[in-house]
Amino acid sequence: MAARKQLVLGAVFYGVGGPGQHHTWLSPEIPGDASVDIRWYIARAQQAEAAKFDHIFIVDSQFITPDSPNHYLNRLEPLTLLSAVAVHTTNIGLVGTLTTSYNDPFNLARRLASLDLISGGRAGWNVVATGDGGTAGNYGRKEHYDYAARYGRALESVKVVQGLWDSYEDDAFPRDKERGVFFDKSKQHPLHHVGEHFQVVGPLNIERSPQGQPVIFQAGDSDEGRDLGASIAEAIFTHAATVEQAVAFRTDLRARAAAKGRDPDHVLIVPGFNPIIADTDEEARAIEAERVGGKDFDRALKELGRPFGWHDFTQYDLDAPFPELGDAGARSFKTQAEGIKKLAREHNLTLRQVVQRSIDSQRSPFVGSPLTVANEIQRWFEAGAFDGLNIGVAVPSEFARFTDQVLPILRERGIARTEYASTTLRGNYGLPVPANVNAR
């Protein structure tokens, strides 16, 4: 059962092309420097806003090698990017990825609160614990935080940041020129946080926005990741290959949230998809076949290394059994790395077969004519597979297929909005404004 009547719709922008879209930079529609061209992001955000999307979503990373994917190599820092987009849009939400592993909570709180005020209450924070182990070297650490510390920091960081966001009661600034009263001192509150990972006195030097606080996004499929999401997330970015898998994930997350005393309807599950839409189902499937074809194999082989700390898989025989890797990945994307090792072991897969499965797993469940795709999205939504979708966007005309051909069908059926409900992100999601813990 759907918990809500209308889909949450997000657009994920990768500039020159993200996962499953590595060759899209070759499209004549995409400027070669799209990943660092703010005009590109503004135009894409405006395209999504014209289609009444809830939010745009910006991913991030801080560690690169010469072999990193194109959109990792050269990219704008997410909040700097989103602040520029904020002043050329009016309703769409602005969700930025910021790691709790290598940022002070005070700086996170300040920058996100600034974006929230600049956008009039449209900011979202995708909370991540850094996976790439190599990132440590860019922040003066010999070794990346272990798994427990990473998740401990993430949880505590969010609590500190949310505490700082309530530093001022909502009526702390009377700004009464006649009486000459700018500020009511009694409505400023320090935090005095002392925890395992952070000590922060506060107060933060910025007031709350019209939506109270930025919306908390989270991703992460491990047990710890799900638990963190159930504790803190108001929206969860995930991946889903089948409707059954998606329903199971959402059911689990809602149960975990309820067990923590939260309203499950205040945890929106929003998986990411790259739909392939063409005039007919046959055409769409032909495009898909071409996409997952041979020329992506080398790229997929390289990307397989990421969860293992960018391990180099080109050194192995493709047709020999999947190599023994010891504890490679223990300090990177552990769950993902362990999942791949387990899969290979249980099915006796060769390296080539593992790579092929990773390519197949990127196949979109939404491939076909506009009607087919609309039907499938409705089926998933009504089955309780998601509260909405994050559409991966690279080529504008492909995104327009979704907004101009699929969305009108969903609107007609009443499951996609025709107008914004609010000028804030919470307002459009239907999430309540969090009470200020310091309000009396």
Add this chain to the structure above:
Amino acid sequence: MAARKQLVLGAVFYGVGGPGQHHTWLSPEIPGDASVDIRWYIARAQQAEAAKFDHIFIVDSQFITPDSPNHYLNRLEPLTLLSAVAVHTTNIGLVGTLTTSYNDPFNLARRLASLDLISGGRAGWNVVATGDGGTAGNYGRKEHYDYAARYGRALESVKVVQGLWDSYEDDAFPRDKERGVFFDKSKQHPLHHVGEHFQVVGPLNIERSPQGQPVIFQAGDSDEGRDLGASIAEAIFTHAATVEQAVAFRTDLRARAAAKGRDPDHVLIVPGFNPIIADTDEEARAIEAERVGGKDFDRALKELGRPFGWHDFTQYDLDAPFPELGDAGARSFKTQAEGIKKLAREHNLTLRQVVQRSIDSQRSPFVGSPLTVANEIQRWFEAGAFDGLNIGVAVPSEFARFTDQVLPILRERGIARTEYASTTLRGNYGLPVPANVNAR
């Protein structure tokens, strides 16, 4: 002698009013929430850009108490602010204050490089070592860094950040769609910095901008501050009460820069001023008299505490000798605190007299009719007192007095520009694009 033919012109925005402007928020021209209203900053930047100013300048701080000045209490984070301004302006430089005391160099490098690309090469970084000792508590430290560590971190941080900015050679991204070549791996360079305060492997995940690297600003009047400025600064924000003092400061800084093997003409000295301009000299002086009048005394008494770690001076008898303070301020604004103590001791001043001197020291040397102010600015410039001015701006109509009445006189005399020379900040300053250390 002036090293350049035309003045550098900067505008310093404090939102609801900065030093010497604490009551300006009462002006009907200023929205009560100006400090957190991005539309206010965009409009002010556009006003400065219409007058062909070189840059806008945003100050910062991270520590507040209930007694902090209005513009400290509630403000936007500088880079988030400037990114939004960048996409509503085209030529004006965007200088933001960011502390090296409580930011990782990797994050500083990334965010500043992002602003530099978003603005097409108009970013400037005002490098500060945090003075307010209380800031430590917001970043998990029991005690603020001592003076040596603060300046050591600042110097090393700038070197690391500049190193990271050169991670890519300028032709690292061919983006050749025909040949399918996005990136030339051989042109990505890690940093492998190992220093006293920081270890940073790199590379940074962002390319250089049209101006090569953001311009480095610095402030700080202590011996260590001047030495740091002479080492790293391309522009220096300072204060000057008399032309003699200003000439001495500039002469000293140029000599220090030359002693370090730098071209002194590449270190622009740009002090801050709040000019008071009226139709006649008499009217301007009347406005000044009102400004430095009685109602600012309490504010000045409170602000006197800042260099001493926000020491509370209201507890003392105003007419008794300046109190013994021990080492208060040793971990805050040491030079300023020591200077005040020395002044009081040498002249046997009471607390009231010290406060009055601090009010007087904020008196602007540029007070009078447009012609008087233009004459004075020209006299200082030709005496070698500065390479240009940072005009403190709160009330728009007062700023317009400068742009519309003083500037035309300076333009006629050939010492202020009539058109922008460039779309980059370096281009307008006449500073060279720094060579990429990794270029072959």
